[in-house]
Amino acid sequence: MSSFIVLKAFRRKNQGISSTMLSLYSSSTIKASFHSSFPPLRSSPPPLSVGSHIRLVKRDHSVAAASGGVSMSTNRDSHGSSSQVAEPFFRSVLGQMETVYLNRNPTPRSVLELVRSVDDEQLCYDHLAFRTFGIGGYGIDSLASFFLDYGYTQMDELRFPAKKLRALWFAPPHASAVPGGSGVDGPLPRVFISELLVEQMSTQTQDVIRRYTETSPNGRKYAALSSALGSLPWEKPLSSEFEQLARESEYAAWTLANGYALNHVTISVHRLKSHLNKIKKLNQFFEEKGFKLNSEGGVLKVSPDGGLLQSSTVADSISFKFSDGVTKSIPCSYIEFAERLVLPQFQNVPESDIKEFHRRDGFEVGNADKIFESTNQEQLSRRTG
Template sequence: MASFIVLNAFRRKKQGISSTMVSLYSSSTIIKASFHSSFPPPLRSPPSSSLSVGSHTQLGKHDHSLVAAASGGVSMSTNRDSHGSSSHVAEPFFRSVLGQMETVYLNRNPTPRSVLDLVRSVDDEQLCYDHLAFRTFGIGGYGIDSLASFFLDYGYTQMDELRFPAKKLRALWFAPPHASAVLGGSGVNGPLPRVFISELLVEQMSSQTQDVIRKYTETSPNGKKYAALSSALGSLPWEKPQSSEFEQLARESEYAAWTLANGYALNHVTISVHRLKSHLNKIKKLNQFLEEKGFKLNSEGGVLKVSPDGGLLQSSTVADSISFKFSDGVTKPIPCSYIEFAERLVLPQFQNVPESEIKESHRRDGFEVGNADKIFESTNQEQLSRRRTG
């Protein structure tokens, strides 16, 4: 019976994210929590009830059973036709989950919401995402694979690995199915974005930092199975940490501290700048426009990050902060998420293709270690301090 209810809810995509999530979690205590926030509504209609920013909740047994029932009724694995396109049965489910991830992200982070509103006030045509990014702990199955499986099951393809030795990180990016374009759709309802998932190489950290991370991942050994669900609900798959443990991690790795407190929440979404139709479709013009409106951009390595081949140009805002109540009762602001911008230039071999015929496949693909290394700094205290004092 649970499978039937969930399957029908996922098929009713046009009824909105709210009906999907409420059908799935109507008896869950998680969905009963609400955002205690005065933020204006996000770009998309939020669900009828959301999660408290500072009150992360673990997934309960009842939620797990419902998800198991859903996966039994809606297959997410390689239901593709002879051309390799994703199953139409799975797409409402997949986009509903992405939509809920986006809603949590927009509710928690006023800067990305304001930026998206502002860009749309100038460029009211289709606004596309270049990629979505997540952070993970590379230990005990909690790393890249825990989230990647959700995207691979839908039809994404694993691409290149990137290494960041100084930050003790590695990352993989995943390309969406080719048949993912949606005419006129924006955000997660438009062409499906690339996915960038990074992980902290926990075994390379100090013993004290490893002990903190193991404390939370090992006491919730099954949380890794529900990484996508955790992201969509905005809840941690482990217990809320103590403030002293957060500080311990922050002294060695701000990435580690961010992940301990934010879990699988969307780290950022990225506007595909070259797909805009207005004069803002050049990243230098967009950066100038945003700075004139008072937005602080990540200045690490310069506001504009350019790949060595000159084909990938990126920038980002500085992360928002949220008030977080730790398990020891201490409440303090912590970095949350930000929004990125990416312009992909046409590859040299396609320079003679008429502009009206240029497609995404004609442009520079993939990611660049040097750019990404600086983009990671968007959540670091140095950038947040500059935002507060600037």
């Protein structure tokens, strides 16, 4: 593999557009830092299945599902796609994020392989999810700018007071799937980005987070690069500071050690063509295969309106070498499953004519709150329990 593969980022603001341009490079310094903490990457991601061509269609209907005071409005007139950068480049960056994710996490890789072994049609992602620190420009906006520049549209905000988190989700632009493409080459997925409300944390936790973000003030500009490389935008943490954060917020500790790495990808269950296209059957299938699913609030998380059904595996663990030389097993990432049911007003539409806009859109605070627990120690302990 060439010693130069991932990124130089710059902004272009001409003719009323703003786009984040990424060209892949990797210096020996970045590689050395990355390989000292994580296993080496394969030169290319595992093969994805080949299937039918699916095109995202305009969502011009709405559904309201209130939870915790958050409105799940999904009215859209357009996705405001103004990017003039080639879509293949955008997908190549997503593909590198996916490669890092699959190489670090054997459970998602095995899950995808098993689904493809049963359902060899196109496998679609419902959404990609990331975690951030809401301080010093390192929060949601640091990653959102990359997706907004490629035509994504900001949608609803979700609040999680007990976890001291907020999140935004972003709708994809009108883009055709790559012919025969699956995963990041299929219909573009939604994007869910959360951030820790750092100023609501204890003084000790704030001090630790500031120590890393303030000593790397420009790291926030390269969030997408950090995710694609699998490299932290700040210095590797001390093991004692990781543990300190974990005592107050496991989300904070996860983000300190994993940075902008994909927290999870989500399989769009209803788009499967086999008998696994119902989430209850999919959950049963994986439990019978010995996979541990997140049991917080029950294995199946259902929105109050009954239209959004979600579940997830328990996160994998990875051996991480901290800056003080201590090596520990820490939580990494997991894979989620989501089934979006047909909205009541479209119940009479023939099944063969059902499109994505006929289905429940958006996210749900109650469901997401439980899905966050997939990286918590209580769930991870079930692997060996």
